[in-house]
Amino acid sequence: MSAGVWKEQVADKRKRQQEAIPPEWRYIDLPSNDQLNVLDVPATCGLLTPLELEITNVSDVSVLLKQLASAQWSSVQVTTAFCKRAVIAHQLTNCLTEIFLARALDRAAELDEYLKQHGTVMGPLHGLPISLKDQFCVKGLETVMGYAAWIGKVAAENAVLVDLLLDCGAVLYVRTNLPQTLMWAETNNNVFGRTVNPYNRNFAAGGSSGGEGSLIAMHGSILGAATDVAGSIRIPAHFCGIYGFKPSAHRIPSYGISDALDGQDSIPTCIGPLSSSLSGLMVFFQAVLSKQPWRRDPRTLNKPWDQDAYMLKGQNEGEQLCFGLLWNEGTITPTPPVNRALEQTKAALEKAGHIVINWEPFKHKEFYVNARAIWTSDGYADYRASVNTGEPLLHSMKPDADPSDVPPHRRPREPLSSFDVWQLNKERRELRKAHLDYWESSITRTGTGRPVDALICPGGPYPAVPHGHARPSFYTWMWNSLDYPVLAIPVTKVDASQDVKPPPHKFLSADDEGVYQLYDPVLFDGLPVGIQVMCPTQHEEMLLAIGKIVDKSLHDIGKQ
């Protein structure tokens, strides 16, 4: 293909994307690019009616579902409201890829009719608009996934998760942006461009599910489906102040999605939700399991919802839990607001009668070296095959990046042999075993007669960063390698007066020093900060129950 053709295709795609927005929602009075925080614009721009504002301001998914199920609000009303607010969010943060509002409104009308005729809901997500990361193929729509070469690639089938959500009564209306190759903690690609953070548009929305992060933070969606192989759900949740849930691999079906590094099964892509409430994560997880996903995706675990585990039957019904708190994993020292979020969490849990013990990092660097070797074992063959129409492979997320400057962690490795990867799999198995034993051995320190019930660690070493400044996704990819389920829970916001810059510490690495230099309380003021909470592999029900306790404890002490 002659050089430049890909650019024409991108221009055409962007034009078609613009045209997917009804003109009356497109030409509205939006703030100039100088306005960095745009969270209030939906309330002030005049496009949304008071009812639409009321609907979209709901954070708790279960509240919205009740309104829908009782026909207090019709699905057409709710869908219209979220379509409008999503379009506003997009025009402010560039968070969307596919926009299919007419289809959504038709579907909503069908659901309203269904409820009227049957007197009952179609399923546990009846009438609820759900956004999808750009990987979830929807029949009849393109799946571009940020690659120019994939423009025009129309899906012949829905991803299994898409079918399940529809069976549950969901309304699908938009797909959301992600970075080229997916393996980035920020969101930018040559087709759809960069998604920015609605708290501060000079800052990253996170990645790879950055589109979901910005959209949900803007209340343009209340619940979205995303993927996470190294932090892609949790980083945007942390950067954008929302909730995220990375279950263990293969609990939520991945069949039929588009993916980077496709076929890399050693540390698999996990599917999970992002939401403005913890209840959204719970509703999503339960709804999908209720449809027996293992009957449609052979890799999905045959593990129905476990109510006993959710009731914390093995943890004294949650009466007095013990948490391990990991302050610093030894890669990058957390910045002050992250530390404060941990302190706040510790205080909240202790006030609620739980125990919090310090947790020392365990072989994090070994996990990272191993995981990186596995993910790059193709020597970038997958990436190269995906940019085969001339678009450049991105080496940096900086707006002014020199395309020829490839930072060390983005340099391709020599391709490995299958036998080499077998050795890495063995190494990972040993690391996982050692970590599980380490976890179990905490039984001597908890005072509960059990090992720690969950771990808590920073959502990341920093809040959102200025575009291009995210470091390798330390603090998140450890848990992928361990295949532990993880919740991302927002805790607080950066407060320049409290989160002052400390004197320099002994730097753990160049990344650590870079982050220290980068952090500026005034510049970062107001950005969200969160934590991660995790349990051992395939303990999703237990984690959701514990997450609820953590979240409630934080609210009880007046979480900001």
Next chain:
Amino acid sequence: MSAGVWKEQVADKRKRQQEAIPPEWRYIDLPSNDQLNVLDVPATCGLLTPLELEITNVSDVSVLLKQLASAQWSSVQVTTAFCKRAVIAHQLTNCLTEIFLARALDRAAELDEYLKQHGTVMGPLHGLPISLKDQFCVKGLETVMGYAAWIGKVAAENAVLVDLLLDCGAVLYVRTNLPQTLMWAETNNNVFGRTVNPYNRNFAAGGSSGGEGSLIAMHGSILGAATDVAGSIRIPAHFCGIYGFKPSAHRIPSYGISDALDGQDSIPTCIGPLSSSLSGLMVFFQAVLSKQPWRRDPRTLNKPWDQDAYMLKGQNEGEQLCFGLLWNEGTITPTPPVNRALEQTKAALEKAGHIVINWEPFKHKEFYVNARAIWTSDGYADYRASVNTGEPLLHSMKPDADPSDVPPHRRPREPLSSFDVWQLNKERRELRKAHLDYWESSITRTGTGRPVDALICPGGPYPAVPHGHARPSFYTWMWNSLDYPVLAIPVTKVDASQDVKPPPHKFLSADDEGVYQLYDPVLFDGLPVGIQVMCPTQHEEMLLAIGKIVDKSLHDIGKQ
């Protein structure tokens, strides 16, 4: 290492193995090599007392456990009986590797003392001798796994499964033979030599768990732990007339075993039991799960025993099941006794009120090509690394094999890259999805309102074969690639008068023609023949319940 040193090491290992048998159990009156069927020798050779014969003649594990729990029989009595009978079996079929009887008797005495002191059993396997395939590392014992280079390799830790069995109150006493590289349907290696079939010592015991097969058929063990990556539990079960159970991957812990192709995680090694009764498989599976194995092996599924699934709550409590019957998968046409076993099963199930429909093969060859490519993707690097002290890699299991003659299916492939394997993983995922959809689509043909509840297929295309004549393990490895749990159930014996050789059919392949030529009703007379029964991935409880129904139906019509 100078040529021949490995032979000295082997000679020393064999000498030490011989010395592990008490002399008074060694020099007994055994039949000459001309006696092909040796099943009756334990009853006639005079080593076992009448009580020891009574104990070891029990087939039903739950019966033996009751006798032990009620102190009718002490563990020392039971263990002594099985130690003696195992040693007889070994001297007739060469089925053992490590023999550690003194340690076993000490353990049995401890358990007897425990029962006396506590008035209750230590666990669900209290006092029961259990044999182990040579892969299950036991602290302080060598793990040779059929490789000369591994002689002297003493395990520093128990495999997780070994710890769990001990926690359940089991007594460990012998480990059993397997083929060099494990990837064979027969059992022979340069260290321990060949294991033969007790029904006919000119015939193979199967592989790779051939030692277990012969030992259990001889009632030298009532329950054994083994592994299965392509048929290694089910082929010996079929060849030796016993029960076998290959669960889905990672339901029973594999951590700490020795393995071939270690680190190959695409189609993983599954751990499961072999037994002289179906109850043995059930007892083993429930006992292991009762110990929460996921707390010791991070890869073991957190999926406790599901009693509702075992009660067949979703299958009308098993009232009228529908089975798909796969007569011929299209690789090798089953020989007449195998066909008769299927006919007998169909008749038994129909008589018991169940429905049996024909099941057409679905992409079996595609599955086989894909699986073989995955398993050989190292280009034999793993095998070569394991024979690095000069012993030859076996290319044939024939007693008179020409070492330079490598049959096509044993020729090393070119090593593949990691990226190549990613493509194979994708291909396998698509095959698995297609097969699951095919299974689910049977709902239109069953008349039960459900898809087929289970499939039935031959245990293999032939009964046991003369040494060296097993073909690639068609009929079994399909289900590994699908990760379906499978039971092997013995059905009948070859009957020369019924199972006459038919006129030649149109041959499907050279293997098919070879099998046709090989089959001789008179030569094969009396050999066991079995079936496989399987359910979709991670439906072990459902499969065990259905297997019980199948086995009972067969007994009710007078299974031979």
